[in-house]
Amino acid sequence: MTRSSETPTQVLFYEQGASWWWVLAGPAAGVSMGLIQASAGYGFQWLVPGIFLVLVSGFLAIQVKAARIHTSVELTPETLRQGTERISIDEIVRVYPEATGPETPKWQSFRALGELTGVPRGRTGIGLKLTNDRGAQAWARKHQRLRMALTQLVEERIPPDRAP
Structure with a gap:
């Protein structure tokens, strides 16, 4: 079956990771350097502002592209994608409750999903119990929305009274 004839998968939650803005x-940065040159009495020369424009834009474009690959989140009824790692919703047995109080819950020491070494900066972890007695942390900026969607998907599959 070709991709064009498949029905698109419903996306329940999505975060892009970073903005191209x-x-x-x-x-x-280029305009700023041009204004600094002009205000210092050197007149306007294209070389320094041009270098700043190219370097700053280039480095930021690389960082934004990496963030869009490695810190994006997508949840569909079948899969959860965190960065480049995908797990099946069928592997999720339970979504742990949010951390409250002074004690650190055990799930906060679980491995973060994705190929990153931990939960990305600016995101909040969500504890997941997986099949075969494994644990992991999903993460998102809008973690309450992701937690709610994950909980709903897991409870549809495994009623709360039968959860392990």
């Missing part, structure tokens, strides 16, 4: 800091 950050790349506009490159032109802003």
Whole structure:
């Protein structure tokens, strides 16, 4: 079956990871350098502002592209994708409750999903109990929405009174 004839999968939750708007800091840096040159009495020369524009835009474009690959989240009724790692919703047995109080819950020491070494900066972890007595942390900026969607999917499959 070809991809064009397949029905699109319903996306229940999505975060893109980073915005391309950050790349506009490159032109802003170039304009700033041009204004600094002009205010210092050197007149306007294209070389330094051009270098700043290219370097800042280039470095930020690389970082945004990496963030869009490694810190994006997508939840469908069948899979949870965290960065480049995909797990089947059937592997999720339980979604642990949110951490409250002074004690650190055990699930916060679980491996973070994705190929990153931990939960990415600016995101909050969500404890998951997986099949074969494994644990993991899903993560997202809008973690309450992801937690709610994951809990709903798991409870549809495994009623709360039968959860291990």
